[in-house]
Amino acid sequence: MVERAEGDLLERFARGERTACARLITLAEARDPRFAALYDRLAARTGHAHRVGLTGPPGAGKSSVVDQLLRHWREADLGKIGVVAVDPSSPFSGGALLGDRVRMSSRLGDPQVFIRSMASRDAHGGLAHASVEACDVLDAWGAERVLLETVGVGQVEYEVSRVCDTTVVVLHPGSGDSVQAMKAGLLELAHVFAINKDDQPGGERLAADLEEMLELRSDLVRERALLGWKPPVLRVSAREGRGIDALANAIDAHRRELERQGAFAEVRRERRAAHVRALVEATLHARFFGSGRGAGELGEELERGLDAGEGPYALAARLCARISGEEQQR
Amino acid sequence: MVERAEGDLLERFARGERTACARLITLAEARDPRFAALYDRLAARTGHAHRVGLTGPPGAGKSSVVDQLLRHWREADLGKIGVVAVDPSSPFSGGALLGDRVRMSSRLGDPQVFIRSMASRDAHGGLAHASVEACDVLDAWGAERVLLETVGVGQVEYEVSRVCDTTVVVLHPGSGDSVQAMKAGLLELAHVFAINKDDQPGGERLAADLEEMLELRSDLVRERALLGWKPPVLRVSAREGRGIDALANAIDAHRRELERQGAFAEVRRERRAAHVRALVEATLHARFFGSGRGAGELGEELERGLDAGEGPYALAARLCARISGEEQQR
Incomplete structure (x- = not known):
């Protein structure tokens, strides 16, 4: 979803305006939520x-x-x-x-x-x-x-x-x-x-x-x-x-x-795939572990596992099962 | 599950044998699947x-x-x-x-x-x-x-x-x-x-x-x-x-x-939590994206999204929804 203000930004960007370019990079650097839709629009032009x-x-x-x-x-x-x-x-x-x-x-x-x-x-x-x-x-x-x-x-x-x-x-x-x-x-x-x-x-x-x-x-x-x-x-x-x-x-x-x-195109393809994988990882991390102790959907579960002295690998496996929606008994 | 051979290894390790120590580190370095259970057993002693x-x-x-x-x-x-x-x-x-x-x-x-x-x-x-x-x-x-x-x-x-x-x-x-x-x-x-x-x-x-x-x-x-x-x-x-x-x-x-x-214990706790989070990420990555193009449960989906020219952030969001078992229409 690209809102009005962002639409204007993309138009100015498409005209080659440097201020629009600067603004987009600032949004990327700030990890502003509006950047995602803007980036998706311009990715095709890269x-x-x-x-x-x-x-x-x-x-x-x-x-x-x-x-x-x-x-x-x-x-x-x-x-x-x-x-x-x-x-x-x-x-x-x-x-x-x-x-x-x-x-x-x-x-x-x-x-x-x-x-x-x-x-x-x-x-x-x-x-x-x-x-x-x-x-x-x-x-x-x-x-x-x-x-x-x-x-x-x-x-x-x-x-x-x-x-x-x-x-x-x-x-x-x-x-x-x-x-x-x-x-x-x-x-x-x-x-x-x-x-x-x-x-x-x-x-x-x-x-x-x-x-x-x-x-x-x-x-x-x-x-x-x-x-x-x-x-x-x-x-x-x-x-x-x-x-x-x-x-x-x-x-x-x-x-x-x-x-x-023929490597020029191939490198671009792999680079984009790597970017998507990295975005997936960052999104999952933010959702399940947030930032800070006990934060995110699984933060408390992690803390409880540590309190109980659960082995790190066993605990990690259990959290993975939770993330992928699989039932698991303790 | 710790098998016989690994059980012996842990016993030798508990006696302070250097060769057992070396072997464990080698298993860690090789990311040997047997290491997980061994590590979980010794983590309590760290x-x-x-x-x-x-x-x-x-x-x-x-x-x-x-x-x-x-x-x-x-x-x-x-x-x-x-x-x-x-x-x-x-x-x-x-x-x-x-x-x-x-x-x-x-x-x-x-x-x-x-x-x-x-x-x-x-x-x-x-x-x-x-x-x-x-x-x-x-x-x-x-x-x-x-x-x-x-x-x-x-x-x-x-x-x-x-x-x-x-x-x-x-x-x-x-x-x-x-x-x-x-x-x-x-x-x-x-x-x-x-x-x-x-x-x-x-x-x-x-x-x-x-x-x-x-x-x-x-x-x-x-x-x-x-x-x-x-x-x-x-x-x-x-x-x-x-x-x-x-x-x-x-x-x-x-x-x-x-x-x-009181920071000595606190640092250990946060360090262990970070390790578990990192293990979760590595496990999810291996499972969903494997290594190499199209590998893992979502590798092909990723390739298809790229073929279709889907925006990187939109594609990433869709893959996240798949990973966490949520239904999503395209």
């Missing part, structure tokens, strides 16, 4: 944008790389671009570390560029629903490219690779120890490596290390092996604007390869 | 151990700090200690970065110390069920202290703080950029800061920075504010064995404060 994830350790200069990519694509007049910058570092307060991300961008005021900072509040880890939905909103807004920028090691990088078509891992020469520890994980999910801050010493060495790892551990790159895609290791300096063309080309080349192999 | 999470950026020397803490507590003859080292950096292959963790320990062969490396395979982010259950097994084994060691920024640190009583964040002078980016999150969840590698320059500066942040942003430390606990910032050198006594004392002091305020 799927066109190339989703590019940019991740890497803190201090790698991801924001500067994104800014240079924006400049590159805008100068080539390659259509609208959306950026969602997610800060997962402060789950309690929601974090404001990337709060200045919008103001930091040199593309401020470009009507073809929409940049949004979001805190990841998802207590279950990784990216919140809202981050992914914000990418969808920008996709439906008509963005040719949607960049998802996030700090990350390990899990978050994995999440990014799951919701994006192309994953760019941004490193810098000073990230030595971090890279050492992340290498195995990185090799599995990066489609493109960008070694930023190549104006500092150590870039060549880091590039050589990564190239070597890619050779040695080609067994790890299962998913890419299917594609026959060898992740390029590119040295860039966002500060000097050097290497950005090559990076942009590598990102576009990966998209073309995905399309050539 | 709750005694002090759960201490050690986390921080790669390269901070967490393993060395853990080793020194083990030495300290064992020399003081303070009972059994369990260590679970979780490597979340490689979600696809399961990662082997901490694979040598056991062999690396100087406590190898100490019958009162049990060290286990685990990969975090949980695609939903953060720590897998098995990591937490391994801590429970070690708790039931009779460990006075269970240390959960993991690499992390952001989300993983949050997960650690959720499943542990006391969270120690290990940093090193070289972690500059990382710390900068993590500060807000760290302030919220660390109970103790350990600045390791204090034999290198920069330790004093990092300590001063952290102290200042703690003063300035006391608004962030909500949870600790309840306890009136001010997280100490301790400079240690695991390599030189310096500062370890003070660190061990701070960890023990935090436990005493938790007990004094």
